[in-house]
Amino acid sequence: MNEQPRHNRLEELMPESSPKFAIDLTTALPPAPHIIHRALEEAFRQMCRADTTTMDIRHNRPGGAREDVECGSRWLRGRFEQELDPERIVVTNGTQSALNLLFGTMEPGATLFTESITYAVLKQLATRAGLKPIGVPVDQEGIIPEALEEGCLGRTGQRVLFCNPTVHNPTTAVMGGARRVHLAETCRRLGISIIEDDVLGFLHPDAPPPIAAFAPDITWYCMSVSKCFAMGLRFAYLLAPSADRARELVAPVQRLSWWFPNALSSLTINHWIRTGLAQQIIDAVRADIRERHAIASEILTATEYVTKPGSLHVWMPLPDRVERHALVNAAKLCGILIRPADVFAVSDSRVPNAVRVSLTAPPTTNDLTVGLSILDKLLGWEIQKAKESPFNDPTLGLSLLDKLLDGRSRRPRETRSKPLR
Ligand SMILES: Cc1ncc(COP(=O)(O)O)c(C=O)c1O
Incomplete structure (x- = not known):
């Protein structure tokens, strides 16, 4: 196995x-504990019994079906400890697709601030999208807000921050609650939107609440299952600042299938969330x-x-x-x-x-x-x-x-x- x-x-x-x-x-x-095999067996048995599955895989799910975003809202409560409007959720086939969607809405040549060392593919994704990635100095809590502010000096045009505050890849830094608030305040003051990658949020036992929980108006939040379930499922939740912003993101790309979640992964993960297997x-x-x-x-x-x-x-x-x-x-x-x-x-x-x-x-x-x-x-x-x-x-x-x-x-x-x- x-x-x-x-x-x-x-x-x-x-x-x-x-x-x-x-x-x-x-x-x-992630490791592959035996329970994943059992959970897959159970989800697939349930899918084979249901007479709706053939119809489910007949169609694409741009941004996720209604049940996907409802299950997402339920699952993300584990990080947010509050009700989330399912209409704010866009389901994609992973973090990279979520980032590509967001980068596609940015102005050509816009600045993408990020940790000075970061998620290995970020630089490539940003440059391919015509953005300018700029590294911001980090300490043991990740991005230093004052350094971000300094990085903005003399920089005009659109600016967005990508950050990975919970068990940062690669330094493993965890941003404390106070730093998160300070960073969000700095970004709001400077007019910077935040893309928060919380991919380790369910694995670190002491993860502080995400920035998106207290600064939802300026934050796009992404939670992939690649680290906590399995990378090959290709599935992530992107939480928009509002339902309207989610709709605006999806509208121009709803016929482009490269970012859609796979129906079988969606059905599997929905089953896991509903039954507690997740x-x-x-x-x-x-x-x-x-x-x-x-x-x-x-x-x-x-x-x-x-x-x-x-x-x-x-x-x-x-x-x-x-x-x-x-x-x-x-x-x-x-x-x-x-x-x-x-x-x-x-x-x-x-x-x-x-x-x-x-x-x-x-x-x-x-x-x-x-x-x-x-x-x-x-x-x-x-x-x-x-x-x-x-x-x-x-x-x-x-x-x-x-x-x-x-x-x-x-x-x-x-x-x-x-x-x-
Ligand atoms: C920081 C970070 N975010 C997200 C991911 C997962 O990306 P995806 O959801 O596209 O598999 C990874 C995987 O390596 C990662 O290192």
Whole structure:
């Protein structure tokens, strides 16, 4: 049940120089507790029994059907602790589509402020939409409102802020309640609309209420199921400032199907919400994540790292003389894939010397244990080497690999030419 899908096999993603095995610690996708299989079985059985399902999948659901937004309103009460008008909800096939919809309404060349390191695809989405992404300095609570204000100086035209205040990707920063209020007040004063990405909102046990709960007039709020249920469901709720704004967003794109939610995912998630299975899945995902955090805290001792309960990864600022690319490359040679901070940087300057290590990508805790153990050993070596010599030794990864493989030979992978496209 836990096998990797064929299209996502690690060896296909691995560089030619890598050894035959690899443990992927790059993607922060949720674990797959057994309850998901049972919940799918139950939802599909119910769908097969209902005589409406054939008709349901016959049609598209631009922005979600009535029952989708009603279930969404019920589900989001878990974060907002207040009734939400279902008419304010637009259902999409994920956060990226929600962002694309919103970016499509912005003026060409408009400024999109965001955390200086942020969700890895944000820069690409913004630039493709003709926007100018600008990184705002962050601290341990995320965006610094005064830095946002400073970033506005001399900047004319439309300005929007994207932020990820609850277990920020990648730093895991959680913005406290007071900072959220301060940020919303700053944005209101400066005429800046907010796009709030709350994708970890149900996983972090102490998540403060979203900014959209107390500043709904200036905030578009997005909650995808990609982190708390499963990424392949392709489903997210976008909560607009008002029902009218939701309608205005959907009206020009209601015949363009690229962003529509899939009917089977919608029916499945509606069933889970109505029956309470959704909450049981969250509880199981949280428990699995807790177990993986415990493994990490036992194994990762070579250097300090940052994380939060519910986070799918750890953020590891590196000691000064351990260079992130050298570590990433040495780890790759040892069959461990991790992400350097550069992947998340909005600008190429002042990228922190840090790496992100996923705890949930390995399908089993055994794979995680092996992956983290190798990484920690490698880090220990790098730190020791940095202490002993000011120069970097590029052969380190290779010699360690030989040790780890116990002297077994490493055959180079066959190389194939790329076909013409
Ligand atoms: C910050 C952030 N938001 C949202 C998502 C989920 O995106 P989607 O809903 O398009 O799968 C991710 C997934 O990597 C993410 O890192």
